[in-house]
Amino acid sequence: MIQTRLKQSICALALLSCAHPLAQAGDFNFSGFMSIGGGFVDDESAPSYAGYSEEDLTFDNSLLGIQVSSDISDELSATVQLTARSFDGFDVEAEWAYVSWQATDESTVRIGRLRTPFYMYSDYLDVGYAYPWISPPNEVYYLPFNNVNGIDYYTTGTLGSFDTTMQVYFGGFTDTLNQGGMDVEAKTRNQLGFAGTLAKDWWTFRAAYHTAKLSIDLTPVGLPSSISGPASDLNNAVNSQLPPEAQHTLQSPLTIGGFADFLTHLGYNQNTDRMLIQDDTAQFLEVGVNIDTGTFVAAAEHVELRLDDETLFSDNIRQFVMVGVRTGDWLIHLTASKADDDASQISKGVAVTDQVSGTVKQLLDGLAADDPLTRDTVTLGARWDITAGTALKIQYSDVDTEGRAGQKVYAFALQTVF
């Protein structure tokens, strides 16, 4: 993966340097952003929250980004944005690498690696300086993939007294995700989406819709003993009724792949398909509003990720509301965010007629119940604009997750653009 990323960066850089001799102005525009931050939590035995995991103050939530763009001709330009994050060991990655064609004064076509316009803050997700928090609310901004390789069309205009923007894109990505401590391969194909905004005075309204064929290879992910234990008992019980050559050997330690084989062996092919994420249609919907009067700021966003036909993953329903007051160089803000996921129905179609079907249903329901997140988080934060281009932020979050002890998270960051 690192190699692919590197290759992509090198290609993009090569593209830029090739473009350079052709450029009329021969100008490179450099811009950059940096966030140096850290924090601590009150209980480090709890799972980490937004990357904060230790009771001692750490300074390891940092990010550096450099963007280079160059005009190839009057209408064509090439842009590369390279970022390095502390949690990735500062490995350099190309977040953006695209060639853009200014088709008209109001519209642009871009091709390459682009930021997927999932959210209101997606475009500048890494540029903390551009928004009030250290990073946007974790419950809503939880998607592990933010970029897409493809093509987009972006246009600005007016509708009555509103300023409008509209972005449409098509593409796909292949990436490695961390799932249950395992690196698994994830990809989307035929990913298609649009995002539009309407803005007037203090108000900006936004809506977005995306759809894709999603595949995430969950087969290497291990299962907890609450699933592997009963599965093993069930296998032994079934085997005892069968001649030796028809007996199934249950994989140990049991993974989702091994469990899928077992379900297929028992004849629950439909539920195996349902459980795994293979070319499943995913839909992502977003609505948001942003208000900035200069003194009073507010924002709210609601997102839903739905996987058609049920998978091991829950449907994610997330939202936040933020209000804030700006006074002089300070912005004080309060945010309530919420995760209220719907567990999937992967046991759908299992008719409980005997011991075996009863246990299978129980296991599938147990697996499905493990995934959804129900959480309420309240965050109080302050942003101090030290100079134009540099802000210091502090934040306190009270995290209340269903089925877990409460958690308190203290964080700070110094964020700049240059």
Place this chain on the structure above:
Amino acid sequence: MSNFKAMIVAIGLLITPFAALSEIVVVVHPSTGFDSMSADDVSRLFLGKTKKFPNGTAAVPLNQDAGTAARDQFNEQVCKKSASQYKAYWSKLVFTGKGTPPKDAGDSNNVKSLVASNPNMIGYIDGSLVDGSVKVVYTLE
């Protein structure tokens, strides 16, 4: 009499810098086909919401350098943003390829001579520098 003259000159010297600071004007090339713009028209150009003058010709806005009093006053009064908010506004567009902020073009004198030589340019300068080479289309309060 000579004392009186000296006094006038001294008062003049004292007043001039303040008078110069207090009035910022938005200027374009004298050949442009319009004589005035609203604060909203000017603000839309400097916030990248449009790339054209109200009459449809291409517009290239020029900023004064960051930290100059004229720029701060212009941002506050026309764009309705503090220096930090202006920076944050543009950082939302710069890193997405959706916009490029107006170029920093120096002080009032630099901006004036650029505008005087290019019918597409628009900038804001100290009102005391206005002469026949540029045309005032908006005056800041």
